[in-house]
Structure formats: structure tokens, C-alpha cells
Amino acid sequence: MILSHHPMSIDHAFLLRVHIMLERIHLAILSAIEEQGTLTQAAETLNLTQSALSHSIKKLEGQIGTPIWEKQGRSLRLTSAGRRIHALSRRLLPQFEHTELLLKQIAKGEMGSLRIGMECHPCYQWLLKVVAPFLEQWPAVDVDVRQEFQFGGLRALFDYEIDMLVTPDPLFKPELEYFPVFGYEHRLVVAKSHPLAEQQWVSPQQLSNEVLFTYPVEPERLDIFSQFLNPAKCSVRQHKVIETTEIMLQMVASGRGICALPGWLVQEYESSLPITSLRIGKQGIQKDIYLGIRKGDEQIPYVSEFINLAKKTS
Incomplete structure (x- = not known):
């Protein structure tokens, strides 16, 4: 069961009507429908039968009193209500997946992982000087550096595709925290x-x-x-x-x-x-290189220590 209120993209009145019956599977179904376009492909993606998928959405439509999708030939098109739920799924599903990954790592005796996105291509050699001592101090934490985000990593940070962003040009947002590490x-x-x-x-x-x-x-x-x-x-x-x-x-x-x-x-x-x-x-x-993280993640010990090491490495 999901309770979510987000003033930027989701209509509060609509969510107040549906939050009691809205479940994660509904978010996954609408996300698959939007990506795949057809019921058949969506069902295959989720390893569900078409009838199970349709039944789940019809039950939700009955509870909220409005259709979630409409048929257009062989394809499905999300209604206004469907698009609002899909907007919610784009924010919450990556968080579910990220949390599940962390829980699996804990169950295996691993502490976690740190996925770093690079918006500063020239900073790669500097980052290696930080990663080496970090790995020595935190043997149970894996590090992955992803350079595909070098020209637009903010969205990846919001979508939980990365946990930290190295950037010379921070875009300050209430949900993010930036730490200058060297000038x-x-x-x-x-x-x-x-x-x-x-x-x-x-x-x-x-x-x-x-x-x-x-x-x-x-x-x-x-x-x-x-x-x-x-x-x-x-x-x-x-x-x-x-x-x-x-x-x-x-x-x-x-x-x-x-x-x-x-x-x-x-x-x-x-x-x-x-x-x-x-x-x-x-x-x-005069410029600074920043490490950007989601607000609150600085309380994770190994994230905090990585930032401290970065500040000491010029």
C-alpha cells in the first residue's frame, strides 16, 4: 500500500481518493503499459498473464470510479488518471528497486554500494585518487563510476540510478545536498x-x-x-x-x-x-567541484566518509 503526496506532479485530491487501494503492482503495470504500448508486451515484461494484468487494473478502476487506460487499436493509451499514476510510478519504482537492492546486500552481509555519476569528464583521474583509499577503508562497500551521465546527471540522481554526482555546475534543489570538495x-x-x-x-x-x-x-x-x-x-x-x-x-x-x-x-x-x-x-x-547527493543520504556512514576523503584529495 502506498501513501504519497507530491505537490509538483501529482494532484492531491486525486491521490486522496486512491491512496487506500493503490499498490505497487499497479505502478509497475502502468509503467510497463506506457513503455511497451500493448497489453501482451506489458504482461510479458512483468511475467503476468494478460487476464491477471487486466483484472488488477479493472479492480482498481472500479475502486476509484474512473478508467485508467483506453484502447486505440492494438495499443493502449493512458487516461488522465492513468498518467497521474504513471507519474507517481516514475518516482517511486526506482526507490523501491534501490531499497530492495540494499536489503539484498544487507542479507548477504554486504554493507551497500556507491554509484557515482560523472558530470565532470576531466575529474576522472582525481576521482580515482579518492576511490582507492575509500575501498581500503570500506571493504564491504562496492563502488561503480558511471560516465554516461557526464552531461546530465541530475535526473539520474533523482531517479536513483546513481547515488552521488560529481559536477562543477550544481543545480541547487531542495531535495539535494551539494558539498564543495576542491577549488x-x-x-x-x-x-x-x-x-x-x-x-x-x-x-x-x-x-x-x-x-x-x-x-x-x-x-x-x-x-x-x-x-x-x-x-x-x-x-x-x-x-x-x-x-x-x-x-x-x-x-x-x-x-x-x-x-x-x-x-x-x-x-x-x-x-x-x-x-x-x-x-x-x-x-x-574561480570554480569548485561539488559532490551532489539526495538530502538525507549524508547520514549513511560510507557516503559521509567518501565526502570527507574527497575534501582531503586535491
Whole structure:
């Protein structure tokens, strides 16, 4: 039995009518219907017979007094009521699965697992320096680093796909907690042959004729735009997206354009590539790397200890 009240996406009056009879299986059925489209495929996904699946939903429809889905040819379409229950399932089912996983680990004598999402591709080498001593101190905790979330991990954190997010650009939400772990300077990177290479710092106007390479992140989340170009009402000649740091710096070294990266990362490549960096603006752009978690998870001992270790590892 599920009691849930969420002001953002679920109508309270509707939930007050259904919370007494709404069960996890209903959430699973509607999620499968929405994903699979047909009763047959949904039943196969859930290892149920079609009749059992239909009976469960018909009973719920009778209790709440409104249909949950409608037939459209061979497919099923969720009604307004069905869509509201499905919205609830998208939030609660991952939490059920996450809790069940933890319970299974406890039953096996394991303490748990820490799934880390990366929104900071250059931070991977730094993270390894934190993971190594953590694994020594917590032998019963497994660690998994998932880089597929490097350009959009917030949703994964909300959906319990990861337990911690490494990011230089936190989006502060009431349900989340962010911990700054180390600071750095964001630097403009140019080829050593570039006209700007001899300068100590650059003004926004000086980039108006440049090709700027960035990671595939929304421009409003890129510091060179939000903290430098946009306030000065300036822009670049062209903005191109590249996913990998190595290729980005190769393009810069060949004189194809410029980019902005953490100063500590640029230093690692300056010895092997003809590149240099300069301050973005006279004062520069100072940044922090954050660890983001769901609020309350800092009370889990091994999560708290991982954050403490991260703060000590520059």
C-alpha cells in the first residue's frame, strides 16, 4: 500500500481518493503499459498473464470510479488518471528497486554500494585518487563510476540510478545536498602560436572572432558564457561541441579554435601539446567541484566518509 503526496506532479485530491487501494503492482503495470504500448508486451515484461494484468487494473478502476487506460487499436493509451499514476510510478519504482537492492546486500552481509555519476569528464583521474583509499577503508562497500551521465546527471540522481554526482555546475534543489570538495581556476586554452598566447588575461571582446569548443552542455551552464561573455553582451564567431577532452585540445593545438578548461587539467597536457592558458577576464573565473547527493543520504556512514576523503584529495 502506498501513501504519497507530491505537490509538483501529482494532484492531491486525486491521490486522496486512491491512496487506500493503490499498490505497487499497479505502478509497475502502468509503467510497463506506457513503455511497451500493448497489453501482451506489458504482461510479458512483468511475467503476468494478460487476464491477471487486466483484472488488477479493472479492480482498481472500479475502486476509484474512473478508467485508467483506453484502447486505440492494438495499443493502449493512458487516461488522465492513468498518467497521474504513471507519474507517481516514475518516482517511486526506482526507490523501491534501490531499497530492495540494499536489503539484498544487507542479507548477504554486504554493507551497500556507491554509484557515482560523472558530470565532470576531466575529474576522472582525481576521482580515482579518492576511490582507492575509500575501498581500503570500506571493504564491504562496492563502488561503480558511471560516465554516461557526464552531461546530465541530475535526473539520474533523482531517479536513483546513481547515488552521488560529481559536477562543477550544481543545480541547487531542495531535495539535494551539494558539498564543495576542491577549488580551481577556469582558464582559456589557446595554441602557443595564437595571438592571445602572450597575454596574461583576455577580455570578452577579444573572443568575438574566435571558434569556441565546449563539451555538449547547455550554454547557460557554461561559465565562459554565463560568467564572461553574456554579462558583457559579447559572443564568439562560432560555437562547436566536442565530447572528449583529448580531441578538443588537439583541435586547439592545431589552431582550429579555443576552449575553456580547469587549470589543473590544462597543466597535464601542456607538456605534450603546444598549448597554453590564460586568465578569463582580469579577475579570472574561480570554480569548485561539488559532490551532489539526495538530502538525507549524508547520514549513511560510507557516503559521509567518501565526502570527507574527497575534501582531503586535491
